[in-house]
Amino acid sequence: MSITLTLIGQSIAFFVFVWICMKAIWPPITEAMAARQKQIADGLAAAERASLDLELAQKRATDELKDAKAEAAALVEEARQRAAQMVDEAKEDARAEGAKLLEAARADIEREVNRARETLRKDVAVLAVAGAEKVLGQAVDAGAHAALLDDLAKQL
Amino acid sequence: MASGGPLTAEGYIQHHLTNLVYGQFNEGHARAQAGCEEHCVAVGDWGFAQTAEEASQMGFMAINVDTMGWSLVLGLIFLFIFGRAAKQATTGVPSGLLNFVETIVDFIDDLVRSTFQHSGNALVAPMALTIFVWVFFMNLMDLIPVDWIPFVAEHYLHIPFMKVVPSTDPNITLGMAFGVFMLIVYYSILKKGAWGFFSELAFHPFPKWMFPVNLILEGVNLIAKPVSLGLRLFGNLYAGEMIFILIALMYGGLVMSVAGGVLQLAWALFHVLVITLQAFIFMVLSVVYLNQAHDVMEEH
Numbered sequence: 128m129s130i131t132l133t134l135i136g137q138s139i140a141f142f143v144f145v146w147i148c149m150k151a152i153w154p155p156i157t158e159a160m161a162a163r164q165k166q167i168a169d170g171l172a173a174a175e176r177a178s179l180d181l182e183l184a185q186k187r188a189t190d191e192l193k194d195a196k197a198e199a200a201a202l203v204e205e206a207r208q209r210a211a212q213m214v215d216e217a218k219e220d221a222r223a224e225g226a227k228l229l230e231a232a233r234a235d236i237e238r239e240v241n242r243a244r245e246t247l248r249k250d251v252a253v254l255a256v257a258g259a260e261k262v263l264g265q266a267v268d269a270g271a272h273a274a275l276l277d278d279l280a281k282q283l
Numbered sequence: 284m285a286s287g288g289p290l291t292a293e294g295y296i297q298h299h300l301t302n303l304v305y306g307q308f309n310e311g312h313a314r315a316q317a318g319c320e321e322h323c324v325a326v327g328d329w330g331f332a333q334t335a336e337e338a339s340q341m342g343f344m345a346i347n348v349d350t351m352g353w354s355l356v357l358g359l360i361f362l363f364i365f366g367r368a369a370k371q372a373t374t375g376v377p378s379g380l381l382n383f384v385e386t387i388v389d390f391i392d393d394l395v396r397s398t399f400q401h402s403g404n405a406l407v408a409p410m411a412l413t414i415f416v417w418v419f420f421m422n423l424m425d426l427i428p429v430d431w432i433p434f435v436a437e438h439y440l441h442i443p444f445m446k447v448v449p450s451t452d453p454n455i456t457l458g459m460a461f462g463v464f465m466l467i468v469y470y471s472i473l474k475k476g477a478w479g480f481f482s483e484l485a486f487h488p489f490p491k492w493m494f495p496v497n498l499i500l501e502g503v504n505l506i507a508k509p510v511s512l513g514l515r516l517f518g519n520l521y522a523g524e525m526i527f528i529l530i531a532l533m534y535g536g537l538v539m540s541v542a543g544g545v546l547q548l549a550w551a552l553f554h555v556l557v558i559t560l561q562a563f564i565f566m567v568l569s570v571v572y573l574n575q576a577h578d579v580m581e582e583h
Binding site for chain 1 (some may be wrong): 304306339341342343344345347350351354355356358361362365366368369370372373374375377381384385392405406408409410412413414417452453454455458459461462463465485488564
């Protein structure tokens with residue numbers, strides 16, 4: 128178990144192996160590891176950003192939904208008011224129309240009544256004269272009693 | 284056994300602790316001397332040592348083919364697995380292998396980031412990864428039952444010795460520690476300049492006029508780093524391997540075999556911790572030493 132050339136041989140082998148490891152083995156492995164580490168870190172950062180974005184988007188969506196709901200409610204409310212208003216207007220119109228019609232009918236009736244009264248008045252004079260003639264048995268001069276007849280007619 | 288002699292406990296242990304050595308024969312070898320009768324070699328020839336004695340006679344001019352070979356194979360397995368992962372490396376969903384490799388790379392990266400305070404050094408982290416996985420693989424060979432590979436090698440491949448755990452060979456552990464040491468010296472000089480490095484060794488911790496004392500203290504301190512680094516790993520794994528060998532000696536007879544099996548399992552489970560821990564310690568200390576090498580001290 129003496130010291131021999133083996134020692135020098137092993138030293139040379141040591142340097143050769145270390146050199147090969149340094150040139151061909153260590154750099155690619157550590158570089159790949161570092162690159163993968165960076166990739167994973169980037170991926171995680173992106174995922175975090177995405178989840179943040181998602182949260183924001185969800186918040187925005189909720190806000191927009193709320194706005195839309197409020198708007199819809201406002202529209203419905205407006206429509207309801209409008210409908211009520213329209214109904215009121217229609218009622219008002221109908222009432223006014225009815226009143227107008229009533230007024231017209233009343234005026235018609237008045238006119239009819241007046242006309243009937245006018246006719247009646249004319250007829251009354253004739254009837255009165257005819258009646259008087261029958262009672263008196265003679266012709267009554269309508270001209271002579273015109274004032275009387277007019278009086279009668281006016282009382283109607 | 285290569286010698287073919289009777290199997291004794293001592294011989295068995297000795298056999299397990301002997302490297303397959305390829306080296307240069309010298310005058311000390313019986314086979315290279317005048318009275319040689321068979322398998323003779325000439326002084327200066329290179330060849331495999333047939334016995335432990337021959338191996339130790341070769342001295343420095345020898346290579347432990349088994350541990351060196353296993354060390355290279357395990358290092359190549361490391362490069363293959365991690366190289367495949369590096370080729371698959373994608374920023375998309377990682378595959379199973381890439382996932383596994385990334386776990387280790389991430390672990391090392393975090394550790395180096397917290398331990399190594401200086402930026403702009405592209406070598407330290409890959410070095411830590413290489414050390415950790417390579418040493419772990421080398422230690423892991425300890426968990427393979429001690430006789431499997433040597434048995435196959437001896438009986439089917441006719442290789443007399445086969446030590447399969449590279450980190451039980453001080454040459455391997457000290458070789459790596461020496462590599463780390465060279466990096467320490469290189470970065471010390473690069474960051475502080477030759478004079479800065481020298482003054483750190485010579486003018487510290489005592490005043491300048493005591494620089495010989497400082498130099499000895501700091502020199503020992505500097506040398507102790509790689510030596511302790513290498514010997515710690517070697518010692519732990521050698522002791523672990525030794526215990527596995529001793530447990531392996533117990534087999535034979537029902538009671539002893541069962542006891543041996545239980546012991547081996549228990550020790551292997553415990554050894555899983557040791558293996559990982561020693562690989563981790565070797566790596567962390569290397570990073571710490573390199574960090575110190577980058578520290579530029581203020582003038583005292």
